[in-house]
Amino acid sequence: MAINFESALGIHQHTLGIRAQRTEILAGNIANADTPNYKARDIDFKDALQSARSRSGMSLTRTNESHKSAQSFSLAQSGELFRTGNQPDTGDGNTVDVEVERNLFMKNSMEYQASLDFLNSKISGLRKAIKGQ
Template sequence: MAINLDRLVGFHHTAVSLRTDRMEVIAGNLANANTPGYKAQDIDFNSAMNRALKDQKSPSGGNSNLVRTHESHMTGGPRSASSFDMQYRIPEQPDTGDGNTVEVQAERNRFLDNGLRYQASVEFLNSKIKGMKKALSSNGGQ
């Protein structure tokens, strides 16, 4: 019986990848908290996850817009979250006069929340892999 690893870990792998991309965006916001005119960004995680899962299910893997014109060209991999669903954040506090929309405390909270969710996704991924290893080792003697 063939084992489809994409079915086993695809969802959790995608979630970890998107959480990583979101962590980078939030870290960029925090790094630019004092940059005049900087506009805070974020990834709409739910929308990005839905699109990534839809792309995984499509026969072309979401790469239908890429055409290889030579056999030595690299094939396109799945898009990263940073290539779509980026949005500018609407600030909750009034402008301080420099045009920067980063709210440091809110960004720190988002960073921590995303980090916890990232860790949960990694734990789910680990449990899937451990379960597969256990199943393979118990059937190895037959």
């Protein structure tokens, strides 16, 4: 009997990918804190999760039969947004508030770890079921 990973792992596989993408976006915001006219970006987690669960997905091109098949993930499909600045414009058009970005990055890191722990728990349960424990 084949294992359906979609139902076995539940939503956690999707949350992990979205949290990883959000980490990249928040890190990019922090890295561009001094870049003129840079607009802080973020992902609406709820919309991104809905999109990840409902999309049919596009296959990536495989150049060799031994390559694993995968699905692409576009931020444009997942609800990437520009954040409105909390601080007054300093004249350079940059909307990044480093303290806000660091706090969001830290919160996202904790949520990523929680998703990883949930996913690890699911995989551990599957291993036990396979071993008959």
